[in-house]
Amino acid sequence: MSRSIVNSRRRISAVGIAADHGGYKLKEFLVGMLLTLELEVFDFGDFQLDRNDDYPDFVVPLARAVADGVVGRGIAICGSGVGASVVANKVAGVRACLIHEMFSAHQGVEDDELNVMCLGGLVVGPALAWELVQTFLGASFSGEERHLRRLVKVDRLEEVAGLSRSMEDSISNAR
Numbered sequence: 057m058s059r060s061i062v063n064s065r066r067r068i069s070a071v072g073i074a075a076d077h078g079g080y081k082l083k084e085f086l087v088g089m090l091l092t093l094e095l096e097v098f099d100f101g102d103f104q105l106d107r108n109d110d111y112p113d114f115v116v117p118l119a120r121a122v123a124d125g126v127v128g129r130g131i132a133i134c135g136s137g138v139g140a141s142v143v144a145n146k147v148a149g150v151r152a153c154l155i156h157e158m159f160s161a162h163q164g165v166e167d168d169e170l171n172v173m174c175l176g177g178l179v180v181g182p183a184l185a186w187e188l189v190q191t192f193l194g195a196s197f198s199g200e201e202r203h204l205r206r207l208v209k210v211d212r213l214e215e216v217a218g219l220s221r222s223m224e225d226s227i228s229n230a231r
Contacts, residue, residue: 073133074102118144123147137174161173
């Protein structure tokens with residue numbers, strides 16, 4: 057039996073997590089803690105400490121799983137959290153943010169429907185990281201009209217970017 061965290065738009069019963077070498081130890085700690093919540097945890101790697109790994113190799117599959125609804129929320133970790141945030145936000149449907157303090161951990165979900173939290177494994181210790189994760193997972197999108205209006209504008213940007221990428225691919229293939 058899994059325990060679901062209720063979100064105003066969907067039930068969260070599965071969480072994804074990914075990290076490169078800079079976040080590997082923190083990821084391993086958080087996986088263990090997430091399992092105590094009886095959530096289904098999808099670990100996108102890395103599965104060993106490899107100083108030559110690259111965060112996009114783990115964060116992009118996580119971000120796609122969030123965008124596709126395979127997991128309700130994601131946690132991406134690299135050394136600072138910045139690279140994980142940059143790459144996760146390249147996936148349409150993902151709203152990722154670097155979180156290192158409690159207010160943004162809930163406010164990002166409540167106002168901006170944040171669905172991927174990025175952490176710096178070399179910046180945040182395990183106790184604070186766990187508090188941030190619990191806050192992030194426990195928060196719900198408010199659904200207020202002003203927030204919905206802003207998210208529609210963000211969605212439009214993703215649509216335009218998608219069209220631009222398609223056109224760039226067509227041009228590249230034509231050469």
